[in-house]
Amino acid sequence: MYKANLNFERFDRYFQEFLRKGLVEQPNGSSGKTVYATSVLRGVDLLDSVKKVRDTPKNLLWHKLLTPLPILEFNFEITRRCQSHCIYCHIWQSQSTQDTELSPDEIRSYLKPKELFAHVQSVGITGGEPTLRSDIVDVCQALKEVCPNASLGFPTNCLSKKVVEVAERIRNEVDPTFHVGLSLDGFKEINDFQRGTKGHYEIVWETALQLREAKIPFEFGSTLTKFNINSACQFRNYLLERGFAHSYDIVTESSHYYNNEGSAKDFALTKDDIGTLKKLRMMGVESSYRYFLPKYIENPRQLFKCFSGFASFFLNCQGDVYPCIHLAKKFGNVREQSFSSLWLGDTARQIRKSIHRKDCHCSTDCEMLHYKLLCYPGLIKRVEMLSEHLSARAGRRKKQ
Numbered sequence: 001m002y003k004a005n006l007n008f009e010r011f012d013r014y015f016q017e018f019l020r021k022g023l024v025e026q027p028n029g030s031s032g033k034t035v036y037a038t039s040v041l042r043g044v045d046l047l048d049s050v051k052k053v054r055d056t057p058k059n060l061l062w063h064k065l066l067t068p069l070p071i072l073e074f075n076f077e078i079t080r081r082c083q084s085h086c087i088y089c090h091i092w093q094s095q096s097t098q099d100t101e102l103s104p105d106e107i108r109s110y111l112k113p114k115e116l117f118a119h120v121q122s123v124g125i126t127g128g129e130p131t132l133r134s135d136i137v138d139v140c141q142a143l144k145e146v147c148p149n150a151s152l153g154f155p156t157n158c159l160s161k162k163v164v165e166v167a168e169r170i171r172n173e174v175d176p177t178f179h180v181g182l183s184l185d186g187f188k189e190i191n192d193f194q195r196g197t198k199g200h201y202e203i204v205w206e207t208a209l210q211l212r213e214a215k216i217p218f219e220f221g222s223t224l225t226k227f228n229i230n231s232a233c234q235f236r237n238y239l240l241e242r243g244f245a246h247s248y249d250i251v252t253e254s255s256h257y258y259n260n261e262g263s264a265k266d267f268a269l270t271k272d273d274i275g276t277l278k279k280l281r282m283m284g285v286e287s288s289y290r291y292f293l294p295k296y297i298e299n300p301r302q303l304f305k306c307f308s309g310f311a312s313f314f315l316n317c318q319g320d321v322y323p324c325i326h327l328a329k330k331f332g333n334v335r336e337q338s339f340s341s342l343w344l345g346d347t348a349r350q351i352r353k354s355i356h357r358k359d360c361h362c363s364t365d366c367e368m369l370h371y372k373l374l375c376y377p378g379l380i381k382r383v384e385m386l387s388e389h390l391s392a393r394a395g396r397r398k399k400q
């Protein structure tokens with residue numbers, strides 16, 4: 001479930017932009033490429049700063065026009081099969097077999113035209129457990145052909161014991177920047193309870209050490225619940241002190257992805273946990289999203305205009321396309337219609353309208369795309385897409 005991502009890189013980009021605009025100061029003795037910039041940002045109203053940088057009239061205009069932007073990233077659910085029985089995720093209850101999951105050839109043939117995918121920077125291969133796909137290297141190959149500029153990564157529960165072998169093959173044969181996220185929710189007892197498997201803790205550590213030896217970049221990812229929040233600072237400190245990268249998400253609900261609608265609230269964080277989230281933040285933030293988590297828990301809402309569904313999407317293993325893993329509003333299915341027709345279609349436009357109105361909100365770092373637009377204005381490309389969008393609409397009106 002935890003998406004291996006490029007949080008460090010994202011935060012660096014964010015931070016660089018703040019530096020350039022004079023909104024934050026260069027930390028003493030730092031190259032500016034620092035991730036743990038909390039001390040510098042302390043005292044700065046980061047929310048305000050983000051708005052100043054991000055909500056340029058140009059970006060807001062494009063949002064208001066409900067126009068799709070060049071796709072910058074997407075999450076691909078490679079399978080819904082999973083051998084883990086985590087308490088907050090019921091993906092493993094879904095029926096899915098490799099025969100029904102999108103094949104490498106389908107990926108090549110459906111994810112077109114290539115111009116739409118030329119700017120994709122990151123593809124999060126998610127699951128289920130990705131290594132249960134016996135053709136995972138071929139799937140990665142297909143994704144890389146579609147998105148030649150993207151960095152690939154997947155999260156894993158490590159239970160298949162094939163992680164290192166698969167990761168080495170993908171790194172050597174497909175993508176030298178390939179990276180892995182290892183799901184670990186805390187120290188042994190709490191981790192094995194939340195992850196639903198005895199001995200999971202040791203298996204993850206064994207994998208981590210092997211990945212380190214194989215020089216494959218990885219980070220630990222924790223899902224925070226009411227059970228592990230009290231030991232979260234201690235656990236994060238334990239990992240950071242030993243030089244491991246670590247990030248965390250809070251437990252959330254999703255009917256079309258986690259299949260946990262109505263049940264995750266039993267484990268959710270409350271306002272009582274805001275103090276701990278603030279302490280976690282003071283240990284270093286790798287992304288603006290984590291910086292704002294306490295604000296979100298205090299009053300859940302769309303803190304920034306969200307560009308999911310405008311510049312990113314979620315593709316499930318049966319070919320359904322959604323704006324993200326949380327909003328269960330489907331753009332369409334790539335097995336039934338071309339990607340460009342669903343991406344530029346009226347259904348997508350209506351869904352973008354509701355996102356623009358801030359009808360939905362969530363707290364997932366890998367879905368909120370606000371920060372990407374900081375470093376990706378791409379005005380010419382947007383004009384091209386706007387004209388494509390308008391001619392597609394004009395064509396549809398003519399037919400009616």
Ligand code: SF4
Binds near residue numbers: 083084091
């Ligand atoms: S959280 Fe990940 S490892 Fe756990 S059941 Fe869901 S998909 Fe499987």
Ligand code: SF4
Binds near residue numbers: 307363
């Ligand atoms: S705010 Fe959250 S739920 Fe709504 S579209 Fe963005 S990522 Fe999805």
